[in-house]
Amino acid sequence: MLLQSTIRNNPEEIIDRMKVRNIDVTDIIEKITALDKRKREVQTRFENNQHAIKESSKVIGDLFKSGKQADASSLREKTASQKEDNKLLSDELSRLDVDLLEQMYHLPNIPNETVPAGKDDADNVEIAIWGQKPVLESSEPHWEIAKNLNLIDWELGVKIAGAGFPVYRNQGARLQRGLVQFFLDRAVESGYEEINPPLLINEASGYGTGQLPDKDGQMYHTERDHLYLIPTAEVPVTNIYRDTIIKEADLPMKNTAFSPCFRREAGSYGKDVRGLNRLHQFEKVEILQVVHPDESYKVLDHMVDHVKGLLESLELHYRVVRLCGGDLGFAAAITYDFEVWSAAQEMWLEVSSVSNFETFQANRLKCRFKDSEGKNQLVHTLNGSAMALPRIMAALLENNQTKNEINIPKALIPYVGFDKINK
């Protein structure tokens, strides 16, 4: 959520900057400006009346004590009617608050200056590329490999849960677990504190990171207990910092968390969702930092480097793209996507997304730090996947296949306990 003061002070600038996202926010900014103005008027009147009522109450108390019953009673009646009038103002004030917040929730973050304008992923800008496309002697897609080698049982997943819930078995399960361990170890080595968070979250946490109110259709919901299954560990881990004031000296906070992620992702079909490309349940290791505002862009670079390091250790041909405005997530000021080459599908697969949210999340979360002058300032938050497992697995299976086997990259061998999977 943007700061009210930002909107109040620079409405035109916001409208202009949002064009990078390919959206026109003129209407919403006008609504917010009007609501904000009205709210402040009503608030001032309400508070003045409230003050008068409080003063009267004190006088009534004194009158009763000094035995002036008659004076007290008449003042009491007068105050009661004042209070009734003020109830109307207070009701209007609450309504304005709700309306204003509702509008604020629908305004996305302002893109950083370096974000290119654009409509969709076709306008993203490739900024780095590493390795090269492998030359394959066999080019089965990963879903065939996984099925033939009994690494993943797709039908069994359908039987137990439904489409999008694969069952990993044997070396498939082992590979998955090894990758998790590898990613977590690398994050901990880089100074991230490991967190094992709740997989279900309450409503307040959903609002804290912005999944609610807008994207509740994307989360699984447990009706009876009003809890949501997490779509990413970002949600529970970021909410660690909801309603907190951190000591400046304790910044940055660095956390990593492994978790299954649950996504309903309704309504998409075709090759983009085949095999491991898109699932209802998948596993991911997330990295997250809460930092001083002056540091956040430096930290963003560090996080990008961390993810690069992981992909290079896994010897996967990848590229980094800077998301254009139209493809940028709602809360992000800037995002770098990492895509690995899927050699049999012959397409790039997104495996990580690293973003700086600046104060957008912090404002909703009310996460501040006390600066050297003792004033509370909003922190900047950043997070990134490091990494999402299924597409890494897809790329590993496809890119490392020969006629007879799948080769495991060196860095991973100690984690999985085998150096190849025989066909």
Add this chain to the structure above:
RNA sequence: GGAGAAUUGGCAGAGUGGUCGAAUGCACUAGUCUUGAAAACUAGCGUACCGCAAGGUACCGAGAGUUCGAAUCUCUCAUUCUCCGCCA
């Protein structure tokens, strides 16, 4: 799942209808003293919003209510603790 008790500022802990945003202690910050430190003393020390400011409003687990006036009374919910039941 059942019964009981509790929830106040960073922590501990007073406060049961009237001037309480809240005593006191600890912690913390600044100063005095000291060669330095400790101790002692002095002062400061919650959050948010409105306001140029003076100042004002709100918040004592959350929400609703009673009252001229609520931390204090009523209702609903949440959480924690103790006991019983169940259980990986």
